[in-house]
Amino acid sequence: MTSLPQPMPGAKKLGLVIDLDTCVGCHACAVNCKEWNTGGHYAPLPDYDPYGKKPDGVWFNRIHSYETQCGSSSRTVNFPRSCLHCEQPQCVTVCPTGASYKRAEDGIVLVNTDICIGCKLCSWACPYGAREFDEDQGVMKKCTLCIDRIYNEALPEAEREPACVATCPARARHFGDLGDPNSHVSQLVAERGGVGLMPELGYAPVNRYLPPRKATISAKPLDRPATGGNALLRLLDKVLSR
Amino acid sequence: MTPASSVLLLTTLTGFGYGLLAWAGLLAAFGLLPPAPLFVPVTVVVALAFASGGLMASTLHLGHPERAWRAFTQWRSSWLSREGVASLTTFPPALVFAALWWAAGPHAIATRAFGLLAACLGLVTVGCTAMIYASLKPIRQWHNPHTLPDYLLYAVFSGATLLAAVWALWFGAAEMLAAAALITALIAAGAKFAYWRFIDTQKPLVTLASATGLTAFGTARPLDRPHFTENYILREMGYQVARKHAAKLRRIAIGLAFFVPALLALLAAFGMAPAVTATAASLIALAGLLVERWLFFAEATHVATIYYGR
Numbered sequence: 001m002t003s004l005p006q007p008m009p010g011a012k013k014l015g016l017v018i019d020l021d022t023c024v025g026c027h028a029c030a031v032n033c034k035e036w037n038t039g040g041h042y043a044p045l046p047d048y049d050p051y052g053k054k055p056d057g058v059w060f061n062r063i064h065s066y067e068t069q070c071g072s073s074s075r076t077v078n079f080p081r082s083c084l085h086c087e088q089p090q091c092v093t094v095c096p097t098g099a100s101y102k103r104a105e106d107g108i109v110l111v112n113t114d115i116c117i118g119c120k121l122c123s124w125a126c127p128y129g130a131r132e133f134d135e136d137q138g139v140m141k142k143c144t145l146c147i148d149r150i151y152n153e154a155l156p157e158a159e160r161e162p163a164c165v166a167t168c169p170a171r172a173r174h175f176g177d178l179g180d181p182n183s184h185v186s187q188l189v190a191e192r193g194g195v196g197l198m199p200e201l202g203y204a205p206v207n208r209y210l211p212p213r214k215a216t217i218s219a220k221p222l223d224r225p226a227t228g229g230n231a232l233l234r235l236l237d238k239v240l241s242r
Numbered sequence: 243m244t245p246a247s248s249v250l251l252l253t254t255l256t257g258f259g260y261g262l263l264a265w266a267g268l269l270a271a272f273g274l275l276p277p278a279p280l281f282v283p284v285t286v287v288v289a290l291a292f293a294s295g296g297l298m299a300s301t302l303h304l305g306h307p308e309r310a311w312r313a314f315t316q317w318r319s320s321w322l323s324r325e326g327v328a329s330l331t332t333f334p335p336a337l338v339f340a341a342l343w344w345a346a347g348p349h350a351i352a353t354r355a356f357g358l359l360a361a362c363l364g365l366v367t368v369g370c371t372a373m374i375y376a377s378l379k380p381i382r383q384w385h386n387p388h389t390l391p392d393y394l395l396y397a398v399f400s401g402a403t404l405l406a407a408v409w410a411l412w413f414g415a416a417e418m419l420a421a422a423a424l425i426t427a428l429i430a431a432g433a434k435f436a437y438w439r440f441i442d443t444q445k446p447l448v449t450l451a452s453a454t455g456l457t458a459f460g461t462a463r464p465l466d467r468p469h470f471t472e473n474y475i476l477r478e479m480g481y482q483v484a485r486k487h488a489a490k491l492r493r494i495a496i497g498l499a500f501f502v503p504a505l506l507a508l509l510a511a512f513g514m515a516p517a518v519t520a521t522a523a524s525l526i527a528l529a530g531l532l533v534e535r536w537l538f539f540a541e542a543t544h545v546a547t548i549y550y551g552r
Contacts (some may be wrong), residue, residue, distance in 0.1 A: 002316045002318075002319045002320055003316075003318050003319045004319075020455075020456075025466075027468075030468075054471045054472070055471055056471055056472060056473060056474075057473075058474070059469075059473070062468035062469070062473075062549075063468050064454075064464065064466070064467065064468050064549055064550075065464075065465040065466035066450065066454060066456070066462045066463065066464055066465055067462070067463050067464075067465045068451075068456050068459035068460050068461065068462045069460050069461050069462075069463070070459055070460025070461075071460070075459070076465060077454070077456060077459070077462070079454050081468075081549060090377075090378075090379060092319075093319040093320060094319075094320050094321070094322065094374075094377070094378070095316060095319075095320055096312070096313035096314075096315075096316050096320045096322040096323035096326065097309070097312035097313055097315060097316060097323075098312070098315055098316050099312075115309060115312055116305070116306070116309075117304050117305065117306045117307075117309045117310055117312060117313060118304050118305015118306050119303075119304055119305075119313070119322065120303075120305075120478065121320075121322055121374070123474070123475075123478065124243070124378055124380070124381065124478075124479075124544070125378055125379070125380065126380065126546065127379065127380035127447075127448075127544075127545045127546055128546060129475040129479070129544075129546030129547070129549060132473065132474040132475065133305070133474050133478070134305075137305070138304075138305025138306050139305055139306065140305075195455035196455070197452075197453055197454065197455055198447075198448050198452055198453050198545070199452070200447070200448060200452065201379055201380070201447065201448070201545070202379070203379075209454070209455040211455060211456065211458060211459070212456075212459065
């Protein structure tokens, strides 16, 4: 059913919390995600022309870098983008076949690739660009929150987290239940003022982003080196300034 | 949004088909069609041929056309599914309407009732098609109050040109319908101008800062891209051709879709070679509406491309 499940009080809302303060933009999450998922639930994740001039393919994580500017202070922010497992996911309700669905028990948004007709409408309905079409298999694919890791009893308990979280060398990614106000992820969000993306569109994303911390040392613009006084330095400055 | 030829054909051809059915059904319900025994059966066959052509074209862009039947199941939530259900539901009453016209005669109550039913279902199908686009929140050029009435107007206009052509070819004259085609062409053109004015003055839905949660840090601009070649999102949604040639393409679309057919309909209304002018009007309207539909897609911007600074 592509109608959304009735929200159950106290139901889990599994999701990610991504710390934009510590993310170093290394793409390890994207690579480990690709590595795990090309053998996982939606395997394989296609690559088109992988060693050619225009490599292309399906990835569930895309790592952007942005520069923010406020007055004279600017900073680089690395920004990993993936499915936010929204509470109001229009990608699910537009699906004509029932292939797209949101799980009532933990809120994960998935695609049943056995009945997907590949009409691509779900990808049009997602404002976050989180769904990517598999041209080889003719079906839509997306982040599963590593459903085949987080519930996988064949893995040691410490490894039952999404591949992107497990691999992050900066520990910028956190996984947990955002429906439980006492979970470590909910506390992180409360403590650091975590935000959801594009709140104005009303998709109510579950994933949260922790904004970069404000700089604690205020950097002053450098003064120009004083050139008065020494005749030799003045001459040197004149020559070098040409 | 990248225009897919299958979807352009779907929306345009079903507009012609169900528009024609709507005119035939409504005029029959009010007893305004000429009582030739084969006129309605032929018209309904033409209408359903256009609609089927569009529906079949739409399956061409699917990754799995053999699973298309599954699209009839989720009508509770999905406009695409509703469109599928409505389009097929229109066929039986339309065929019964045609059969009754021939068997029971144009004036039978049942003929008129089925004509009205087929006409309404045809328009409902066009409305469902429009709602597929109008319901997509990430695309501001579609998610607005213009999309639904515009699609209905274009279907009514294209149906009028088509019925005028069939009528003129059959009886050698179609003054009233040519006049209807002329009036609907001018209303449709007005609606298109209003739509363009609307989307040109619309503000973007979000800023890069709100898309990244960085509103507290001033303005944001893209620095490094995640990948140096295109990906699915950019291929499907980052279409930029129309923005470059928008003004020229708009003139071509409005001329071919509405003004040239309006002029030809005017000639037909004054009885100047109506079979030729009315047929030419509907063929040129078809070409023009394909350009108009191409622009409807090509000019639409998807909010996800903001992550790439597009």
